[in-house]
Amino acid sequence: MIGNKQIITIKGTREGLSLHMDDACSFEELLKELEEKLAANRIDSADQIVGVHIQLGNRYLEKEQEELLCRMITSKQRLRIESVHSEVITKQAAIEWKEEAEVKAVSRVVRSGQVLEVKGDLLLLGDVNPGGCVTATGNIFVMGNLLGIAHAGKDGNTDAVIAASYMNPTQLRIASYISRAPDHETDGVYMECGHIDDEQQKIIIDRLQAVVRKRPGISSFERRMLNG
Amino acid sequence: MGEAIVITSGKGGVGKTTTSANLGTALALMEKKVCLIDTDIGLRNLDVVMGLENRIIYDIIDVIIGRCALKQALIKDKRFDHLYLLPAAQTSDKSDLTTEGMEKIVAELKPEFDYIIIDCPAGIEQGYKNAVAGADKAIVVTTPEKPSVRDADRIIGLLEQEDIEPPKLIVNRIRNHMVEDGDMLEVDEIVQVLSIDLLGIVADDEQVIKASNHGEPVAFQPNTKASIAYRNIARRILGESVPLMSFEDQKGMFSRLKKLFSKSK
Structure with a gap:
């Protein structure tokens, strides 16, 4: 079932791209699909850099995980991370x-x-x-x-x-x-x-x-x- | 059981030793049994102000390292039978004096005396800590100058961390004409900034310098401004309520008017 469902949904908004990432799958799966998605759409290097807003839903990312995710996005495409938004934070952060x-x-x-x-x-x-x-x-x-x-x-x-x-x-x-x-x-x-x-x-x-x-x-x- | 009062200020030269000597003397005049302790190792002065320098055989360090008994080191005053001095060491190693040693000495003296006045060295290092260690109460001495008030504030902050009663304030060396001209801080202003109780004010009096040179605390003199001030402070320590001394000399109408106008500006 999960196979059919898209883990990452990309939407275009006025502020740039919005990446909705499903919070029910593992982080590895998420990265895998992200890599595929990024590889599928080649963008010309002459293109403008596009801002990306990442929506993590109810997923909590460690600092290293977040860096890994951001690095993957910015290295493969002409994209710039504008914001990473998650619905959850740790107790300590709260x-x-x-x-x-x-x-x-x-x-x-x-x-x-x-x-x-x-x-x-x-x-x-x-x-x-x-x-x-x-x-x-x-x-x-x-x-x-x-x-x-x-x-x-x-x-x-x-x-x-x-x-x-x-x-x-x-x-x-x-x-x-x-x-x-x-x-x-x-x-x-x-x-x-x-x-x-x-x-x-x-x-x-x-x-x-x-x-x-x-x-x-x-x-x-x-x-x-x-x-x- | 006696009470140990430390006289401190942070800044040097504001009159800690003079205050210690005179409060000791004033309390002794009121028939109290008093012991003065000089904790300024290496720069002892209290014995000179009291005129007891030539009687010193043992000092506080000798007591602490066990070279003599506490009773042997105590010097009896030449004027009173119930006023004693425990002098500081002049040559010994400073580090021999510890907070534990000090606490032990004060504890040993307390049953014997009504008041133990501890003269604190300037600064906020080990010497200060030693002096405060055995004390139940503290008196902070300041002069009406900014640096002195600043240091008094610092020392009050440090005293608040100690397990003693909130310190009381003595404003020393007030020159009334300078205060009136606005060249010196006003007592009210100092009390407001430091926000502790005022125990007394002492005028800047030449007699104090003269008396120190003669080894005879000014509190002995019957009616100089400073001696009355010190005796008033001693009475307040004993729990009497004594109004603050007024420094204002008799003034003509003109100067009073002048003051009125300068205030309303």
Whole structure:
């Protein structure tokens, strides 16, 4: 029965080719059919490179398996892998995912020389003193005085923001951007929020309301689930 | 059972040793049995400030490596019968002093004394760890300068990891005219940043330097600003509630007005 049924279905869409791979067969069978399919359709080397979206269904691929699959597709044809989508993830990945999307509430003073690191968003009930440092892979919200260093979007999330009740930091860091306090003494600002301005390509500090308008999804869990 | 209080600051030169000597003296003035311990091996000073340098025969390292009994190393103060000093070693190997050794000494002293004041060396290395090891309470000394407050913050962070009560703060060497001009940090500002309880404030007083040179802690003097401040702190340690000293001298109407306007800016 399986012999008759196609394991791989190819569909053309506006975004390129969509490869639906059956999830009921073994990985070896899948590779075998893929190889046949790829060999059957020769494409001229002058042709344009076509993007491919792979739909794995309920199949979970190890990293090596995924690489093998992608390598096979790109080496045989003038194709480029755009995305690999699977309906399932491992428990470990799910836990990490959850951690990334969670808001961690911490109640303490981060003092000089101390580093507070969290995954996901950080909600700090307390101060960050000069010389202290807080980092998060997501956003940072400080209910207190932010006088030290805050690093949001540590793993490269440039959408992350840093908000504080009172903000007079030595440095603000978001993803790979760094901004520091001016050399002259400043008074600091209340209820403001630092974020990356896409036009100026640097960190700017703005009123909370203005930032919420620019980052509408700041508090939505679903958005982060979709973005992964 | 006595109480062991470590005097620490992180930064050097803010007045740990002076504070230790004066709190010890002030507590002794209030009829408490006090033992001072100097843990700054190689750079001992407490004995000089107390004027007991010429009486040292054995030191803390001698006690730890068993060269003498603890009682033999204790030096009785020349003014009080119930104030003692355990001096630091000047020449011995620093590494002989361990946290275990320190804990043992403090535990041995506790039943004999009401208060054990431990003078901590500057820094956050082994010397600091030794000094803190036996302590029940901690007092952090800072001056109204940024570097000193920064280090105090660091040390408070480290003390929070220890199994002791939340530390108390002494702001030392306040020059009132500089604070008023905005050239020195205000006490309120320091307390807010460090977010711990304030135990006392001490004015920058020339008498303190004079007294240290004479080996006679300033707390003996009846009515200098610093001596009153130290005695007030000692009373607070004993549980009395004593209002903070006001540094403000008598002022005319004009300067008060000036201050009012400079604040509202």
